[in-house]
Amino acid sequence: MGEHRGDTRARIQAVALELFAEQGYEKTSLREIAERLNVTKAALYYHFKTKEDIVVSLFDDQLGRLDELITWGREQPATQETRQELVRRYADQLYASGPGLMRFAHENQGTMRDLAVGEKLKSRMKGLRELLIDPKAPLTDQLKSAMAPFTLNIAHFAFDDYDITDEERRAAGIAVALELVSGSPHTDA
Amino acid sequence: MGEHRGDTRARIQAVALELFAEQGYEKTSLREIAERLNVTKAALYYHFKTKEDIVVSLFDDQLGRLDELITWGREQPATQETRQELVRRYADQLYASGPGLMRFAHENQGTMRDLAVGEKLKSRMKGLRELLIDPKAPLTDQLKSAMAPFTLNIAHFAFDDYDITDEERRAAGIAVALELVSGSPHTDA
Amino acid sequence: MGEHRGDTRARIQAVALELFAEQGYEKTSLREIAERLNVTKAALYYHFKTKEDIVVSLFDDQLGRLDELITWGREQPATQETRQELVRRYADQLYASGPGLMRFAHENQGTMRDLAVGEKLKSRMKGLRELLIDPKAPLTDQLKSAMAPFTLNIAHFAFDDYDITDEERRAAGIAVALELVSGSPHTDA
Amino acid sequence: MGEHRGDTRARIQAVALELFAEQGYEKTSLREIAERLNVTKAALYYHFKTKEDIVVSLFDDQLGRLDELITWGREQPATQETRQELVRRYADQLYASGPGLMRFAHENQGTMRDLAVGEKLKSRMKGLRELLIDPKAPLTDQLKSAMAPFTLNIAHFAFDDYDITDEERRAAGIAVALELVSGSPHTDA
């Protein structure tokens, strides 16, 4: 008893993220989270108003950083260099947040739609996509650009049976994402 | 009364797929499915042993066709042409099953992991991936190949705000998937 | 096991009324009701959609009869005789429903306001009151008329320590209610 | 900050009475009260030992005054004049306490029974009733006398849709209560 003090809120977030990523949001019960922390369910409610509120808190930082990224992108010229830099910065943010959040968002896409925070995240991703896409390019090139953000996720999960480091996965992901966003050799004539 | 006869099983599948795709597997209750069909929950249990069993039945055809595709692929030489044909045939299968199944699998990835059918599907996708990938190619090229199947899904959902037809989406998806699977100009020396 | 068949719904109503009247609606939990009936809580939900729904079902007949009474009253001339007959018929209805419902409504007035059925009952009582009141009479006479329905309730609870029969209570209640509704000897000049 | 000092106890009472009257005792939570006052729940516990204790404090003055009234009544001769004076004094007390307490007691009769203070109030009301009733009078007259205290409450709530002042309501209530307590023209011979 009394081993932890003041950090309960953070511990709830950590355990919740872990379990949400591992088993999904719906299938993770507050009882489970509470038990892992050796607190009562009611204690969770002291720190968060609802179950959804925990998720909101998890995405809060990430959303803020995404906003900044998009704002930055909008101020830049709509060039290939900008798009490449956007991919690089987005990758940095993604890896900074740790793998849990990525996985959570990836595997709970259905659930996220019902959560308010899901809508927010989706609108940010759309904002990012619009910056990555050259609207005058052919549809196939636009699709490739739209896929760039996914690439980073997929790179992480696709080669789970390969004997390579996370660093290699990451490098491959960024390389492909950059290529996808760079379009055909000469977009304009 | 008596409007439907003998087709109850199929009607259950149709409604279940619709609801699973729309709201997710966990959040769709058997009560909901039963109510939409004007039957009792117990009737569902006459036709399917469990809730999961409904999902299994939904993927049954798809899995069978995937098996055939993989078997076919294994008999072909591991050339770029084979890989491109695999992409084309996979796309045909995907579009033949309608958009519901695609969406279901895409948005419920977390849930699928717990379902036996999810494991099966995943192992098939891995089999397909192995055929699409040239193990001697650089990691980035391998990643691009691995992404090809995803491309078809993403093509469908990424441009929901564009004013284009499903046919155009599909064409773009296949084009990009083919490109991804085709690797760099000269894979071998 | 299996002692009762087909009557579960009615047994739930009986026990619920008993407990609601005895302890109040809020303080009576579904667990309590279920335990007294030796069924699970879920069984209650098979028969009633919500806790409030149980109350609704309890008042259903009563409300219907009240409606009929008011309809009848509106077709009669607005005379003292009509008002007296309304009181008599209302009393009959009240006593027919048994004492539980009376007591429930009386002691849970606050709660009833939040329940939809409470609003309905209140509007019926207002309809009845309007028939009992002579709008041209002095305010004090109107108040006396408005009190008539309460009289019947009060007669039941006021003399709980007297050694008299329910029949005597009832007779006294009706007598006073009739007097209250009859106004001053000569209302008009 | 620092707007109120020393008056917290009184502010708790005021808000509690308001909410109890508005929503009922059971349905008003201490959290709600605390939030309205911008204090924590624990602060309430500094001023009151339990939730019930808040109610007790609300009725304290009222109970004391009722005691005095009854003591006074017992010292008077059991005449009609005494009874009328009891009604007048009781009305004064009731109106002095404001409408909240009246309404609280009226709408939470069920709840009051479980609270110790409810028993106390009930016993006082019985004491008052005994003074208002002439035990030698016919049962109907006794019932009318017993109703007198209720009249004052009913007068307040019955005509909520009338366009009259509280003062008029009050006057009518007292007038009818006096009449009820005065019995038939010639009670004795």
Next chain:
DNA sequence: AATGAATGAGTATTCATTCAT
């Protein structure tokens, strides 16, 4: 081919209360 009735285990959420600081 289906229903009516029920269960057991679970869910998120709320509440009055406590206590060290």
Next chain:
DNA sequence: AATGAATGAATACTCATTCAT
């Protein structure tokens, strides 16, 4: 005079599943 953190017990309600008919 009050807070921050937490508890234990409760609540209404839902779900997948079962089974006799």
